[in-house]
Amino acid sequence: MSDFWGELGKAIGKTQLTLDAARKEAERLASEAGRGVNEVLGQVQQVVTGEAPAEPVNVAALPEHQRVAYAGALYAMANADGALDKDELLLIVDLLDLEGLSPASRQVVLGYVLAPPTLTDTLAAFRAADTTLCYALLLNLVEVAWANDLLDPLQDQLLLQAQQALGVGDEQYRAIWRFIREMRSIRLRGQNDHVAAQATKTAAAGLAAVGVPIAIVYVSGSVIGLSAAGITSGLAALGLGLGMVPGIGVAVLLGTGVFLGVRALLDAANQDLVRGQLRQRAQVVLTYLNEMLVLIDTQIAALNQSGRSSVQLHERRRALAQIIARRQSMAESLH
Template identity: 30%
Template structure:
């Protein structure tokens, strides 16, 4: 094995069943504590593993591993930074046949690793350290997770071609839904223009598809050392997502996946986590998926992924299938208090730093003012806005694609008009013409699907700014002023009067509620603006109107 990072990731889990944390599954709070305590000044993304030997699990003491060194931090003492290349010997010391400590001998000193035997298999530790010090010639630190968009363009090309092969193998065509998903993925991967052209040509030339096994060879050849498993899991996720979008959600019926399992080389447990992640992503677009539900769902996903050893970072290596980049997904998870879970910098790009600050302020007063319902969806709203942005960027790119194909189409038509006698040339040009027309039709169809997605997502985002159930008394109080009376009927027109039964002990009451009408989703932006104008969720306006309403009731 040529890469020490790969070796350590594979072997270090043997040190402990519960106290070893392998990147990217190192809890952010524990990782931050360890970086300070161990006095590690490198890139946090280069840390391979952390063995936590603290009683309360803070991560302040133990062993930290990178591609260059192991750091031993004993309790209440300074850390020892030990480079692998300096190690000359490693010895386990036994007391009554029980491994009690490990001594690491370097060119300059001896370091005794004590009081860690209850947390660590010392025999395995000796084996690992001896191997890395004797069998490797190069010791380099490297990022443990690299987003797909930052990888080699040749890798991205093979990755997308495999997906295109799958779409053709399913039913011999790429329909507009499949094409829309592929265009979204292309945008998230940040392809160069020439790569986009090559993918576009490949997409509309079914007679020229390459063998899937050859494409896997090309993919594997260009994977960064140590990233093979994560890339393969990511590819499986994108394949399954497109299959789910257009075919059955039964993986047993997904023939392309079953036929190429040996090439993907991933476990059943990885597939189970992929399906759970996709279901979680899809729920983000559901109406009643509140911030609390979203947080609970991602925590459950994270826990299940960690339990079976599937790196969650691999699932989101190409971003979220609903339309967020890897960086955007990282920032979104950071909003939920799960920063660092993907092993990427949560401050990198994506949704941005601003949203990480104090979402949901005025928590103590929001129940009084009625803003609680809307604030329950604040993080979801920000994530949906990121989806809208990514989809709009994709549509913008598709417009360029349409212009490109139109130009090629005009060129072909021009050539046909110049040929009259050469039947073979005319036949070839006619085939090109039909292909380019199909390409134009396909791209336009994908754009139509993405436009619908933008409008639907905008509608959902705007709906989150409107109360599901209207407080009629509050509306009347806020629109009592002459300049705001016009908003009363406008807002009320978006709500339907419904009767519900409230059972309290043996007493049943019929309560009338004004519930939002979902069929007017396209107009929710105007409704949200109206609520903002009258100050429906503004603390000072609400308190003032409620007070005024109460006083008017007293003196009426």
């Protein structure tokens, strides 16, 4: 299944991107950054041509303690402003994949919806982590901080703390911010898929110009935030397939817009296979979301019995219920 989506992404990408255009953009960015043009061109050319595909960042393949810490870091950043709102929860749900976790670790991650950990504790798991993973985590943390279009001063401080703890340089940190800003701008302006593809390529080239691996685009919630077809065209424009894109939210989106957009390229047997796979994964995320809802309901009931209440918990429950309704509707479209 992974190979299928990877080859499909490359095929689409070859029809939407010319190496010459990528070369010119890379030259400009490399010049601005004061880096060697050949170094930047090498990375962009490899990605665009597919000769040496970027190794995707796959959070689900990390050691279990890092998977738990990664999830905890996202919840910690979201909760830094004192609340977990709908936009933050939705992004975290899109970014996380709990499949393969042990029951104990799964419960820990689910419990973060009630009591997120501190960011410092979670970052400790990445002190000796691969550089690409550190870039990916920082990218996701910035995205979560901006999920509700407001950056709380405490979140800003925590991002600087994360930058230092993860060993990310100032130039690279600024490039990550620029990438997120450009991708959010595309989504807010409602650009068509061709424009989204070209802008994704340009934004990713800006990462490469300062040494940030393009592979971190695979975990970008900003890419998830594009239209379903925009995800396909945007990743394909970089020569990146869809097979290893993490986040169950992406899988659900693939079952609606993207699937409808590319099914003409598939024979009937493959259409049924893909739809079945996506239907199964959609059910997985709904199970995960409903487990979170049960935890919140249990906590609310316990507080009620003791004569107490929590406005924050009720708001969190309302947001989660809305997310479940949206995911349920998307899942039903796969039938």
